[in-house]
Amino acid sequence: MxxxxxxxxxxxxxxxxxxxxxxxxxxxxxxxxxxxxxxxxxxxxxxxxxxxxxxxxxxxxxxxxxxxxxxxxGEVPAHLRLRKLVLAGAAVAAVLALLSLPLL
Incomplete structure (x- = not known):
């Protein structure tokens, strides 16, 4: 399906x-x-x-x-894919850091 x-x-x-x-x-x-x-x-x-x-x-x-x-x-240029990947990684790291603050 x-x-x-x-x-x-x-x-x-x-x-x-x-x-x-x-x-x-x-x-x-x-x-x-x-x-x-x-x-x-x-x-x-x-x-x-x-x-x-x-x-x-x-x-x-x-x-x-x-x-x-x-x-x-269509094909996305490599520099745009890398930029999105870096921004997504930074966002995930920031969310995980914020989630760990109250547990310290």
Missing amino acids: RPENGVGTPVDPVPFLVVAAFGFLFCYSFGPAYLMAFGAELAGGLGYSTMVFLGLTGFAYHRFVWSARPGLR
Whole structure:
């Protein structure tokens, strides 16, 4: 089964599945422990983590499946790919650093 975008064109589901899987990994590995450090119960931490995961999954579906336009694919210049990769790495490092501050 291949998912279709908003106009009915089949799209590749792999980018969506990768982002959703990383969202699951991130939400359930950091969420409950982080919220329990602030005094929340385990059930509350799991509930909030589930809500964040569902939001991330909805965003990923909209971005990578529903609004995807496979006909516009083309080669992206190497300097733009490197820039996006460096910015994404810096953003992930910043988020992880911010998440670790209250646990110190």
